[in-house]
Amino acid sequence: MSTPQPPMPQAAVPQPQPQMAQAPAPHWQSAPAGSYPTYTSPIPVVRTHLGHAIASEWTKIRSVRSTMWTLGVFILLVVGIGLLAAVVVSSSAGETDLAGENPLSFGFFGLLLGSMCIITLGVLTTASEYGTGMIRTTTTACPNRIRVLTAKAIVFFAVAFVVTFASALLVALADVALLDSSGVRDPSGGEWLKGTLGISLYLALLGLLSLVIGSIIRHSAGAITIMIGVVLAPLVIALFMFSSSLEKLREALFEYSIPNQLSVFYSNSLTESGPSGWDPLWIMLGVTAVAFAGACALLEKRDV
Structure with a gap:
C-alpha cells in the first residue's frame, strides 16, 4: 500500500499592483516664479542688448590671427610706401618742379594698396564664420541676426577707421x-x-561694404574677388575702351572708379569732371547703406 504524497505547493501568482499616479512634470519658470516662491537664482537674469553683441564681436576680431596679419600688412604698406615716395621725391627735388604740389598726396599710393587689406579683413569678419560653421554658435547665442550684423559692422568700422x-x-x-x-x-x-x-572714413566704408558683401556671398574667396573687381575693374576696362562711341562710358568709369575717388581727397582727380570735394564719401556711404539693407533682408530669409 503506497503512502500518499503531500501536494506540491503552487507558485505564487503575482497580483497586479495598483499604479501610482505620476506627478506632472514641473512647469519651469524663470526665478523667482510662482511655483517656487522661495527660490532665488544665483545667476542674474539680464536682458541682452546690442552692447553684448558688440562686446562679443570685439572679442572675436581681436583674438583671430587674420586681424593682426591684415592690419599689420596694411600699416606696413601705407607707412612704408608713403615715406618711400616722399624720400624719392625729396631726393630729386632739384630736377623736378614741385611748386604748388600737395605733400599729402604722396600718401595716396600706400593707401590704394592698403585698401586691399581692409577689403580682405572686412570679408573675413563675416564670411569666415560661415566657412567654419561658427555662425551657428553666434546665432544660437544671439538669435537676432540683424543685431549680429550691426555689431560686426560697428566693431569693424571702428577698428578700420582708427588704424x-x-x-x-x-x-x-x-x-x-x-x-x-x-x-x-x-x-x-x-x-x-x-x-x-x-x-x-572712405576706406573704413569701403571695408564695411566688403563686410556686407561677405555676409551676402558667404564665401571668403568669392567675396574678396568681387571686391577686388569693384576696385580695379572699372579703371582697367576704361583703359582699353578706344572706340569714340564709348567715350562717355569710358569717362564715367574713370570718374567713379575707386582709385579716382581716393585721389579726389588729395585734389588729384584723374579727370576734370566727376566727383569733387567730399562727394566720394557720400557716394560710398549711399552704396554701403543700400548693400547693408539688402544683407539684412537676406539674413531674415535664409538659413545660417
Missing part, C-alpha cells in the same frame, strides 16, 4: 616734414582734413 586714420596722419606728418625744403606748399586746413579724416 587708417593713425597711419594716414603719421604719413602726412612725415611727408610734410621731409618735403618742407623741397618747394612744396603747405597744405591748407581743408586739405589736412580731407587727406586724413576724409580718406580714413
Whole structure:
C-alpha cells in the first residue's frame, strides 16, 4: 500500500499592483516664479542688448590671427610706401618742379594698396564664420541676426577707421616734414582734413561694404574677388575702351572708379569732371547703406 504524497505547493501568482499616479512634470519658470516662491537664482537674469553683441564681436576680431596679419600688412604698406615716395621725391627735388604740389598726396599710393587689406579683413569678419560653421554658435547665442550684423559692422568700422586714420596722419606728418625744403606748399586746413579724416572714413566704408558683401556671398574667396573687381575693374576696362562711341562710358568709369575717388581727397582727380570735394564719401556711404539693407533682408530669409 503506497503512502500518499503531500501536494506540491503552487507558485505564487503575482497580483497586479495598483499604479501610482505620476506627478506632472514641473512647469519651469524663470526665478523667482510662482511655483517656487522661495527660490532665488544665483545667476542674474539680464536682458541682452546690442552692447553684448558688440562686446562679443570685439572679442572675436581681436583674438583671430587674420586681424593682426591684415592690419599689420596694411600699416606696413601705407607707412612704408608713403615715406618711400616722399624720400624719392625729396631726393630729386632739384630736377623736378614741385611748386604748388600737395605733400599729402604722396600718401595716396600706400593707401590704394592698403585698401586691399581692409577689403580682405572686412570679408573675413563675416564670411569666415560661415566657412567654419561658427555662425551657428553666434546665432544660437544671439538669435537676432540683424543685431549680429550691426555689431560686426560697428566693431569693424571702428577698428578700420582708427588704424587708417593713425597711419594716414603719421604719413602726412612725415611727408610734410621731409618735403618742407623741397618747394612744396603747405597744405591748407581743408586739405589736412580731407587727406586724413576724409580718406580714413572712405576706406573704413569701403571695408564695411566688403563686410556686407561677405555676409551676402558667404564665401571668403568669392567675396574678396568681387571686391577686388569693384576696385580695379572699372579703371582697367576704361583703359582699353578706344572706340569714340564709348567715350562717355569710358569717362564715367574713370570718374567713379575707386582709385579716382581716393585721389579726389588729395585734389588729384584723374579727370576734370566727376566727383569733387567730399562727394566720394557720400557716394560710398549711399552704396554701403543700400548693400547693408539688402544683407539684412537676406539674413531674415535664409538659413545660417
